[in-house]
Amino acid sequence: VPLSLLAQTQNLPAPALAPSNRYYFLVGIALETGPAEVIPPLDAEEEALWRAMARMVIALPRILETELRDATGLMPSEYAVLMHLSEQPHAAMRMSELAQMGTLSGSGMTRVVERLTRAGLVERIKCDEDARGQVAVLTDRGLARLAAAYPDHLLGVRRHVLDHLAGLDIKALTEAFGKIACEEPLPFS
Amino acid sequence: VPLSLLAQTQNLPAPALAPSNRYYFLVGIALETGPAEVIPPLDAEEEALWRAMARMVIALPRILETELRDATGLMPSEYAVLMHLSEQPHAAMRMSELAQMGTLSGSGMTRVVERLTRAGLVERIKCDEDARGQVAVLTDRGLARLAAAYPDHLLGVRRHVLDHLAGLDIKALTEAFGKIACEEPLPFS
DNA sequence: GAAGATTGAGATCTCAATCTTG
């Protein structure tokens, strides 16, 4: 690793980089690295895009989670379960189906549904066809809770996301996001 | 809450929704809700966009984290610290500066830097100017570790993200992501 | 034996409280 060691910042152990040697290991290639690169480094536009996107991907879930929690007392994973159930014909889903919606592992889903059951928003019943299975069913209170939370969430999605994407090619963007997320199965599953 | 209660799926307690009444509380408005809506619901294109984006925002960090961990043994938060340090003139930053980069809370940063220090990738030294402060400095081993991890990470970013965004308006997209992430300060800080 | 679901153990992260210094 051919690196110039230089300026001590305080008055101590080997700092690693000279003031003028700036490295961009997340997005760009080190400016003064010697060895030939196999992977093409990012150009300036790509670097700016990825920096913005990396920040967005971290910030957005936090912003929405905080708002959702403050406004409704629900966690995103809980909201997602209620929502997915509400979209099913009988407001019912197997635990494994729920987990396969992609937001949670199997054991994580067990615990979320357990919380929701304790809160009376969901009921767990044995599956008729397969005695191994459990079916989660949305209760009236669960649906009411979802309906009450929905306007806040919709407002957040509009204000924080969609308003900023106005003017872009929505269909192309949708397709691109789909490829980023779906190309490979999620880590667990 | 004017909702038709219908079909029992198994043979049990009140399921909440009729098979034909599908609700979309994450992205669209319930199809058959009565009361006038204040917030405009999402149209079909917006709904598809948000569904894809919500999935992407969840999946992408997991994909990159899994790859990074398998390839290098580093967590994303650890990689971020090494990277941010490497980009500073003397490879040194105050704990609070590090935390303000947006990825972690103050206490979270304390713990990440503690891990990195134990691993010999970072050193913690007292701040000259302000005896309350701590300065984290990248070590040679830390820089070497970052340099070794970088190609894998770059490859992942290219393959999983940038390749799929080719053809879109990069500058507009960068600006949009910036607005989504930066508009308001992050939850903590 | 494999699949559906749950439980135990371990990791990471945030919030609130604490300690130290300006």
Place this chain on the structure above:
DNA sequence: CAAGATTGAGATCTCAATCTTC
């Protein structure tokens, strides 16, 4: 007393092991 940083407590989530049923 405010700010920088750390520590204690609590929450959520994943992985691996377990239990039940096909």
